[in-house]
Amino acid sequence: MTTLNRAAEDRDTTRPPRAVVGSQISIDEEIFGAAFDRKVVRRFAGFVKPYTRTMYLATAAVLVFTAAQLTIPLIISYAIDEAIVAGGGEQILMLCVIVFAAVIAVNYGANFLQDRFVGLTGERVIFDLRSAMYAHLQKVALSFMDRTEVGRMMSRLQGDVNSLQEFLEHSITVFGDLVLLIGIVVIMLTLNFELALLTLSVVPTLVLVRLMWLPRARKAFRRARETNSITNGALAEGIHSVRTVQGMHREAVNLELYGDKSRENLWAHLRSAKFAQAMVPVIDTLTGAAMAIVVVVGGTRVLDQALDVGVMVAFLFYVQRFFDPIRSLTVHYSIMQRAMASGQRIFEVLDVPLAITDKPAAINPESVEGAIEFRNVTFGYHKNQPILKEVSFKVNPGETVALVGPTGSGKTSITSLLNRFYEIWDGEILIDDVDVRDYAKVALGKHVAMVLQDPFLFTGSILENIRYRTRDATREDVEKAAKIVGAHEFISALPLGYDSELEQQGNNLSMGQRQLLSFARALVADAKVLILDEATANIDSYTERKIQTALQRLLEGRTGIVIAHRLATVRNADRIIVLQEGKIVETGTHDTLIDKNGLYAKLYALNYASFDDLPDEIINNSLTAPVRS
Amino acid sequence: MDDTKTANAPQQLSSRIYARSYAGLEIDPDRNISDDAVVLWRIIKLVFKNRIRISFAIIGIVAAACSQLMIPQFLGDAVDGALGLAGQSNVSPDIAREALYSAAIFLLGAAALRGLFTLLHSYCGESLGHLIAFDLRIAFYAKLQQLSFSFHDHVHTGELITRGMLDLEGVRSFMNTGLLRVLLLLILIGVGAYLLISTDLILGLLALSFLPFVIWKSSVSQLRLRELWWTLQEKMAVLGRIMDENLTGIRVVRAFGAESFELEKYGVGSDEAYDLAAERIKIRVASTTAMTFVYFLAMGLVLWVGGLRVIDGQMTVGTLTEFLAFMTILQLPVRQLGNVVNAFARTLTCASRIFGILDLQPVVADKPGAVGLGDGIDKIKFENVVFAYPGEGQPAVLNDISFDVSLGKTLGVVGPPGSGKSTIAHLLPRFYDVTSGRISINDIDIRDVEISALRQKVVVLAQDPFLFTSSLENNIAYGNPWASEENIYDAAKVSQLDGFIDGLPDQYETLVGERGVSLSGGQKQRVVIARTTMLQPELLILDDSTAAIDAGTEQRIRQALKMQASKSATIIISHRLGTLRHADEILFIENGQIVERGSHETLVEAGGKYAALFALQSKEGEEAVAQIGGVKE
Known part of the structure; x- marks a missing residue:
């Protein structure tokens, strides 16, 4: 009998299993700095600026609100002293009650206005901030978007913006608390200077304890949050990879590893819970001590008739309120910490430079002929690593050129440059003898249509997807285009036809069908120049035949540049440009290139259906073999 | 109210x-x-x-x-x-x-x-x-x-x-x-x-x-x-x-x-x-x-x-x-x-x-009294298998499918997209259960077998490779986390990855996946192949899993797989006929039914759908398409 579990057989208890669960978390997403970052706050203030007037009103409301709060013990104190102890009687008490009612009415109004102003403005600022980020991302250099994972960007657009919202909502409480704190100190000092000083003598102890507590607590809080994102990352990974996990029968090992991570998270949280609560008895005891001081010192003076009993009562009320803001500061502290980290990440996005802007006199012609020329174009994504080296070629209006070459030879770069996704280092790219940099970007979008390797579709109906570029296209236009590329059949076979909704970016369609839709989309856009990056994804022979036909029709009467991965596509082109390591090594028709017996002929002779993932030795061989043009 | x-x-x-x-x-x-x-x-x-x-x-x-x-x-x-x-x-x-x-x-x-x-x-x-x-x-x-x-x-x-x-x-x-x-x-x-x-x-x-x-x-x-x-x-x-x-x-x-x-x-x-x-x-x-x-x-x-x-x-x-x-x-x-x-x-x-x-219960779960699989797989059998995805009104994806594969043999499955090819691959390790009919291994219904034992021996190489953000080594050893370095190197050799990995600065420690170095589609598939061979499956199912790998490399991988595990059965699902022409038996599936079956030679001679597809995929076929242009089916 062989053992059932091969993994168990090899299991070596002395070392942990390989293939870490949740290893993809990068710590840089969870930076925690100080609770206050001047730069972040200043940038943030810029977003609040349009609402300055509202914020002034809100601040006024906060001040009124706090003042009202501070007045209440004074009224009580007055009522006790004048109406009761001094025997002022019912009239004075009545007066006190009326003043009290007026004060709480003011308090109510101010409270309402403060919360409403702050809440609404805060929400508005958050939405503005998100919109600003989103709008900015529409304009930043594509090279930035290339390097950045969508998931990370989304966590900034949503997670970070949300934690700023939390901060905004709390910030006004913090502000109110601070004003209250100052107000209480001022009033106490005014009421009775000595008693106030004695009462406040407990504060240094509090500050001292807090100073000792803070660095440790901060560390514990941070650790808890780090382990949080690690476990959450591991969960996300587990969900994404569930099919692999079941197929590889890794459930038990994963659960064990995930258990370790969760346990670490648990310990970190228990530890941080201890720290979060540790200040409670300290603050409570100090509150008690302050009250005891008031009772002993104040009480003795009342006995000696050196102090009104009302003042003592007011002191007792103030002392209780005095520690409330300090109590809530622990909560605010970690919220502010989180907000500052989020703010840094948000402004980082807003600081990504805009790559390409229109020249002041950029032209936007109604139509173009479609003549394309690359003149000594040199370009790369990283400094000193050119992808294209002095590439020059011409494409005549109506001509179709196929770009062929191994991975990394620069095919995709050529197509991206025509649409000015990136700026070239040197040379010129011309459409109708005008430099692309002299066109408005809208003009390029209008006259240069692209069909990308990944036929990206949006959630929405098929109709909306096909007329994505040209939203005034009629249903007839859309149907016509679909018929031309051969997509009409399968669309009309769907229960809702052109109104069928695409789920999750068209996942309910096959790859070939999505490809055809993206062809129809390009056709409706009706641009003179068409750039086509052929899909590498494997499509079965039937669909491929359809796509070839559609391609032919799509290219009719247009200038076409096609990045070809399939032999059939290459042979339909008027001319073939063979690229290798950023240089054009051969150009010509299929027949002339075969006669030349260079790289293309070699690729062709190997009879691969696709030019991708060619064995290294073939590319190496052709590199060493002298290629003459 | x-x-x-x-x-x-x-x-x-x-x-x-x-x-x-x-x-x-x-x-x-x-x-x-x-x-x-x-x-x-x-x-x-x-x-x-x-x-x-x-x-x-x-x-x-x-x-x-x-x-x-x-x-x-x-x-x-x-x-x-x-x-x-x-x-x-x-x-x-x-x-x-x-x-x-x-x-x-x-x-x-x-x-x-x-x-x-x-x-x-x-x-x-x-x-x-x-x-x-x-x-x-x-x-x-x-x-x-x-x-x-x-x-x-x-x-x-x-x-x-x-x-x-x-x-x-x-x-x-x-x-x-x-x-x-x-x-x-x-x-x-x-x-x-x-x-x-x-x-x-x-x-x-x-x-x-x-x-x-x-x-x-x-x-x-x-x-x-x-x-x-x-x-x-x-x-x-x-x-x-x-x-x-x-x-x-x-x-x-x-x-x-x-x-x-x-x-x-x-x-x-x-x-x-x-x-x-x-x-x-x-x-x-x-x-x-x-x-x-x-x-x-x-x-x-x-x-x-x-x-x-x-x-x-x-x-x-x-x-x-x-x-x-x-x-x-x-x-x-x-x-x-x-x-x-x-x-x-x-x-x-x-x-x-x-x-x-x-509170959800997995629909596919061990029966009480489920058994192990014993020594090895001798015979895998589909008997009148019908399958429809769970849910009301779902059409049958597979209809009355019967075939068997024995130890050391290879079965090829081909057919147009949506014909149900991949479903066959998913039924064998019981990712789904059949709607009616029976799948058996050594004459034991797989629904009576412990899932862990079944999945240990029946491994599907999926179409879209999932890589974990971790080192290459960890990715290859995913199914056997306690594997020795030698085993990992061997697996890399089988999948023709060793040359590529040796050329990397960090070699087996190279970080891949979402945040790591980007691999080509073919390289990803080869990592997954290496991962699978580590498990030494007794029934290996390749579900279009070499589509992004060039024909030459694929050929060498297949040779290496044969050498390494002669004691296994293989099912190859592909629409690239070159990949499966050497199979002992080939099934042509259309609309969930077997429409043609036999060896490559007999099927080509028969002049049916398989032969037509073969013609289409050979060079002559390519030329025909190019010339006719708009062929309609």
Whole structure:
């Protein structure tokens, strides 16, 4: 009998299993700095600026609100002293009650206005901030978007913006608390200077304890949050990879590893819970001590008739309120910490430079002929690593050129440059003898249509997807285009036809069908120049035949540049440009290139259906073999 | 009536989503998941599993509340003590002073005790929350790993991640902000009310007069808020989708110059979401400020009526102070009352979403008395297999499929897309169960075999390779985490990856996956092949898994696989005929049925669909397509 579990057989208890669960978390997403970052706050203030007037009103409301709060013990104190102890009687008490009612009415109004102003403005600022980020991302250099994972960007657009919202909502409480704190100190000092000083003598102890507590607590809080994102990352990974996990029968090992991570998270949280609560008895005891001081010192003076009993009562009320803001500061502290980290990440996005802007006199012609020329174009994504080296070629209006070459030879770069996704280092790219940099970007979008390797579709109906570029296209236009590329059949076979909704970016369609839709989309856009990056994804022979036909029709009467991965596509082109390591090594028709017996002929002779993932030795061989043009 | 309607709205919504997501999948439709009481009871049962902590938490709460409630009394005593000399002549200064000192000491003691007991119950409560979250987290993860493909096919990953993160957090925070807080409030209000009313009935009732309004207002507005919250979350999800799609498809957006259109689309969604968010704030502000106002009104009443009584000599200043101080204590809990209702609503929603997953049973599970597979696979047999994806009205994907593969043999499967080829691959390791018919290994129905034993021997090499963000080494050893380095190197050799890996600066330590170096489609597939060969499967199913690998490399991989494991059966699914022409038998599948079968030679000779496809894929075929151009099927 062989053992059932091969993994168990090899299991070596002395070392942990390989293939870490949740290893993809990068710590840089969870930076925690100080609770206050001047730069972040200043940038943030810029977003609040349009609402300055509202914020002034809100601040006024906060001040009124706090003042009202501070007045209440004074009224009580007055009522006790004048109406009761001094025997002022019912009239004075009545007066006190009326003043009290007026004060709480003011308090109510101010409270309402403060919360409403702050809440609404805060929400508005958050939405503005998100919109600003989103709008900015529409304009930043594509090279930035290339390097950045969508998931990370989304966590900034949503997670970070949300934690700023939390901060905004709390910030006004913090502000109110601070004003209250100052107000209480001022009033106490005014009421009775000595008693106030004695009462406040407990504060240094509090500050001292807090100073000792803070660095440790901060560390514990941070650790808890780090382990949080690690476990959450591991969960996300587990969900994404569930099919692999079941197929590889890794459930038990994963659960064990995930258990370790969760346990670490648990310990970190228990530890941080201890720290979060540790200040409670300290603050409570100090509150008690302050009250005891008031009772002993104040009480003795009342006995000696050196102090009104009302003042003592007011002191007792103030002392209780005095520690409330300090109590809530622990909560605010970690919220502010989180907000500052989020703010840094948000402004980082807003600081990504805009790559390409229109020249002041950029032209936007109604139509173009479609003549394309690359003149000594040199370009790369990283400094000193050119992808294209002095590439020059011409494409005549109506001509179709196929770009062929191994991975990394620069095919995709050529197509991206025509649409000015990136700026070239040197040379010129011309459409109708005008430099692309002299066109408005809208003009390029209008006259240069692209069909990308990944036929990206949006959630929405098929109709909306096909007329994505040209939203005034009629249903007839859309149907016509679909018929031309051969997509009409399968669309009309769907229960809702052109109104069928695409789920999750068209996942309910096959790859070939999505490809055809993206062809129809390009056709409706009706641009003179068409750039086509052929899909590498494997499509079965039937669909491929359809796509070839559609391609032919799509290219009719247009200038076409096609990045070809399939032999059939290459042979339909008027001319073939063979690229290798950023240089054009051969150009010509299929027949002339075969006669030349260079790289293309070699690729062709190997009879691969696709030019991708060619064995290294073939590319190496052709590199060493002298290629003459 | 209207209230009950709004109260049920979120649950209705959740059960609707529920029904939509899982209809006919793995859930008994009669189960009443949204029953709040049941959910609450389940949470409480979880809480009471940890007896020591919950006992300490309750003790802490009772003690903390009681010590806090003593403070107003001591304050009152202190005031009366201070007034002792001023008010009554029969009290000597020393006795008054003593009264002051004892009041001070009691105050200090009560405050310190309150602090200590608050620490105790807050810590116990919070740690209880974390312990429960830990248990639920592990259970949730384990359950998700267990649930069958049919579940994961229909439930969006983002949805599951949200449940595992946000909903779990909702349940966790319930201990301190919900359950224990309610207890604290009940004791504070209950015991406090008793103390006040027993001191002075009318003044006590006046002091508490704000309570009914606050309770009514907070529950009504919280229910409304909860409903709003749901709609807002949905709007935010839409906004999130718009952004996500835009960023993912940024090249399409740029290529078509559609930035302004996209911004407009976003703007509409954003404005809608803002309106809801603003509405939420307005409601919240209106209710919390009104509650505070009513609270202060009650305080004014106490001051007025109490003051009159003191003037009339029916009450001491100290007692009035006591009443007012008690009201100060209640100020914070009153503000929090709304949050408590909110916490309950949130937790019930969150918990029912988590329990909803935990209660699911995988459709594919071990039978009681399932057996192992014994020594090795001799024969795999499909007998009249019919398969339709679970759910009502799903058409049959496979229809009456029968074939067998023996040890050392290779079966090829070919056919147009959607013909059901991949489904065959998914049925063998029981990712799904057959609808009717039978699949057997060594004549044992695979439904009678332990899943772990089955999946150990039957391995599918999937179409789309999933790489983990980890080193190459870890990725290759994924199925056998304790494998030795030599085994990993061997597997890399088999999949023709060794040359490539040796050329990397970090070699086997190179980070791959989402954040690592990007590999070509073919390289990814080769990593997955290496990963699979580590398992030494006895039935290997290649589901179009070499499509991105060039023909030469593929040939060498196949040779190496043969050399390494001669004791296995292979099923190759592909539409590239070159890949499977050497198979012992080839099935041509169309619309879920076998339309042709035989060896490559016999099928080509037969001149049927296979032969046509073969012609199409050879060079002559390519040329034909190129010349004819628009061939229609």
